Amino acid sequence: MAARSKIFVGTFVHSKTLGELEYLHDTVVAVDGSGKIVAVESNSSADAVSQKLGWTTDEVDVTTTKTAQFFFPGFIDTHLHASQYPNVGIFGNSTLLDWLNTYTFPLEASLKDPAKARKVYSRVIRKTLAHGTTTAAYYATVDVASTNLLADLCLQAGQRALVGRVCMDQLSPAYYRDESPEAALAATRESIAYIESIDPGREIVRPVLTPRFAPSCSAPLMRGLGGLAKERPDLPIQTHISENKNEIALVRELFPPESTGAQDDSYSGVYDAFGLLTDRTILAHGVHLSESEAELIAKRGAKVSHCPCSNSAITSGAARVRWLLEKGVCCGLGTDMSGGYSPSVLEAARLAALVSRHVAMGGDDKAKLTVEEVLYLATRGGAEVVGLQQRVGAFAVGMDWDAQLVGLSTVDAQGEVEGIAEGEEDGNVDVFGWESWPDIVAKWVYNGDDRNTRKVWVKGRLVHERK
Amino acid sequence: MAARSKIFVGTFVHSKTLGELEYLHDTVVAVDGSGKIVAVESNSSADAVSQKLGWTTDEVDVTTTKTAQFFFPGFIDTHLHASQYPNVGIFGNSTLLDWLNTYTFPLEASLKDPAKARKVYSRVIRKTLAHGTTTAAYYATVDVASTNLLADLCLQAGQRALVGRVCMDQLSPAYYRDESPEAALAATRESIAYIESIDPGREIVRPVLTPRFAPSCSAPLMRGLGGLAKERPDLPIQTHISENKNEIALVRELFPPESTGAQDDSYSGVYDAFGLLTDRTILAHGVHLSESEAELIAKRGAKVSHCPCSNSAITSGAARVRWLLEKGVCCGLGTDMSGGYSPSVLEAARLAALVSRHVAMGGDDKAKLTVEEVLYLATRGGAEVVGLQQRVGAFAVGMDWDAQLVGLSTVDAQGEVEGIAEGEEDGNVDVFGWESWPDIVAKWVYNGDDRNTRKVWVKGRLVHERK
Structure with missing residues (x-):
C-alpha cells in the first residue's frame, strides 16, 4: 500500500443503466492507496472529503477537471488478439477463413521469436492504454513463453488483462498448431500456472482458457x-x-x-456439449446466431463480445445487438484486432452505433443503438462480459479506480482552439460553448480519439498520460 | 508570381486508375511559382531537375520524404455543409427530415450572426485543411453576407473551394428560407458576383449554384x-x-x-425537367436510385458524391457505389458534415470501404471497394465530380500542386515510436518495418488521421503544417 491516496474533483460521467448516463458535476471521488474508491460525494470539496476520511492534505494527490473535461470509466476491450496487432488495416478483400491463412497464422507463428513478441506486445499494450483501455481480454499465440511475456508486460504496464494461450490442434498449418490435445492441455496448464505465479491475487492479470474456435480444436482437446x-x-x-x-x-x-451428444447441430450446441458454454464464457462475434442459440447462451449465462469493426471489415455480417440484449444476453465490445483495424474501444462504440443502423436499414428500426447504449457496452457491459462487474466499469464506492480523464477542445472566436498554438491540433472534438453535456458526450463518441484521453488509471495507478 | 519554386523529392503515391495506385520512388516533382507542376522525374535528383529547368539552388525550396513518409494528392471533399460543422456528432436517432428540423435549420439560421459565422467557418476550413482536404464543395446558408464571408475565408486560408449560397423557398421554417423565388435568384446572383469579384481567375474559390434539394425549392425557383x-x-x-x-x-x-413535364415520376427526372441535371451537377448521396435514374444520370454526365458516414449515421441507407460506377456514373466522396460526423475524407474513404462490405453482405459480393478504389474516389474521382480533373487529384505535369505529406510512425524494438518521447503518441499508424508499400498505404487508410497529414499545399502554397 505504498501508493498515495488520490482525490478526483469535477465532472464524472458513467453509465447508470443501458440507456442512461449519469452526469455528476461538482463531485469528489476519493481513491485509497490500494486503488479502491472509498468515497463518491456530490456537492462537496476535496478538503471536506479528505477530512471525513481522516486524510491530511499533504498525503493526497488532487486532480481536477477543467473546461470540457470529465472523468469516464476506463474502457473494457472484451476481445482482441495482441499477436495480430502489426496487421491492423491489412486484410484486403478477404473473409474469415482465407484471412486466417493469408494474414494471421504466419504473423502469429512468427511471434515465437521473443524479440519480435516483445516489440509487438509492448506496442499493443501502450497503444490500447493510450486509447483508454484499462481492461483487455487478450489472445496471445500458441507459444507458452511469449504468452507469458504478454502477461509480464501487462503487469509491468499496469493494464488489467485476461491473457490466453491459444489452443488449436487441427485444421491449422503444420507450422502453427499444438502437436496433440495432450500437448495443448499441458501448455495451457503451464501458462496458467505462470500467470498465476506473477500475480497470485489476480489484481491485474489473470489467465483465460482459450480454445481458438471450434474448427481449430479436436474433440479430445475440446473435451x-x-x-x-x-x-x-x-x-x-x-x-x-x-x-x-x-x-x-x-x-x-x-x-x-x-x-x-449435442441436442442440435448448432455452433453453440458444440461448445455446450463440451462444457465450454458457461457463465464465464466470452463468445466473440455471434453474428449469425439462431433464436434457439441466443436462448441457450442466455440460459447458460455466457456473454457476447460484439466486434463491429471486424465484422464489417472482413465482411462477416452485422450482429444484432438489440436482439441479443432483448434475449437476455450480456454484451460488451471488442476491437478484435486485427480482424478489426482499430485499437480503440471508442471507435468500436462508434461502429456499434453505425452497424446497428445498418441492421435498422434491414427492417428492424428499433435496432439502433444510442450514444448512451454504446458507452454502456464499452464499460459496464464489457466489465460483466469479462466477469469484473463488481470491480470496474463505473464509479462507486468499493470499485477500483479504472478511469480516464477525457479532455476536449474549446473553440475561440477566431476559430482557433484555446490554449493551443496555431497549426497545432489537439483532437477532433470541437466544443463551441453552447452544447449541452449529452451533446458534448455525443461529440466525443463520434469524433474522439486517443488525443482526448489525457490520463488513464488502472487500480489507482496512473498508467498513461498524454504529454 | 511572387512565390518561390519548390522541389519535392522522395516517394509519391497517387491513383493511376480506379483500381491501381502508382508508387513513384526516388522521384522529383518540380512546382513553379504559380503552383503548377512543371516536372515529374523518376530516378533523378533535385539538382538535376533544377538544372534542367534553369533554376538556381538558392531560389528553390526542397522538401524530401523521410522513412514511412510519402506525398499524396490532396483530398477532394465533394459535399459538406460548412454551416453545420458545430453539430458534428449530434444527430441522436434521427433520420433526414426530422434531423433537418431538429438540429440543422436552427444552427444554419443562427449563422446570420457574422461573428458566429466567422468562428464556425474559420474552424471548419482549418479543420478540413488539417485533414488534407485541399478542395471542398461547400454549402453555406441562405444568407448572402455570411456565404460571401465563407468565400473570403477560403481564399485567405488558401483552400480551393466551391462556395454555394443555399436556395430554399418552401417547406422550410419561416425563420430560415428565401422569401420568394425572385428573392432567391437575386440573392444567388449577388453571391456569385461577389465570389467572382474576389477571385476573378477562379484560382482558389468559385461559386456554385445550390438548390438545397427539390423538396425545399418551389417549381419557379427550380425553373x-x-x-x-x-x-x-x-x-x-x-x-x-x-x-x-x-x-x-x-x-x-x-x-x-x-x-x-418530366418523363417519369423519379427524383432525377425532376432535376432533369428543370435543366439542373447536367455534366456540371454534383448530386449528393444517390442512395436509393433506380436503374433508369442511374442511366439518366450517366447519360447527362452528372456526378455523385458518395457520403457513407452520413448515410450510415442518419440511417439513410447504403449507396451502391460499384453499381453506379458500372453504370458509368462518376463518383467522389463527401464528408457531408454534419449528417456525417467526421471532417476527414480519409474517414469517408474508410467508411466507403466498410459500407461497400455491408452492400456485399446484402448479396452483391463484387460490391466491395478496395483500398485503391476508395483512394481514387477521394482524389481523382472527387476532382472529376467537382469539374477540376485537369487541375488536381494526381501528380502530372500541367496540374497544380495540391498535395499532402503523409508521415507514419515507425516502431522500435521496445515498442516505442522512434523520435517520440515516452507518453507521446503521433497517430495510430504503426509501421513495424516489414510491411510492403501497399500494406503501408492500407494501414494509413484504416488507422490514419490528421496527425499523419504533416503538411498540406494548395496550388503550391503551404496551407497547413503540423508542428
Missing part, C-alpha cells in the same frame, strides 16, 4: 478444456462463435451432433 | 435556377438526391410529372 473449465471454476473462458457463414458450415461438418 | 445554369454554363451546380425514402416520397408528391 479436455471442458474438463479443465470444470476443475477450475474460477477461470474465464474465451472463444469465437458464429462469425462467418462458411465457418458455421465447417463447424456443422466437423462436429455432427451424433459425435458430440 | 429560375435551371435558366441561370443555362445562362452560365461555366457554373457548377450542387444539390442532394435520393438520400432517404421519405424524402423520395415527398419529391414524388411535390413534383408530379404532369406539373414538371
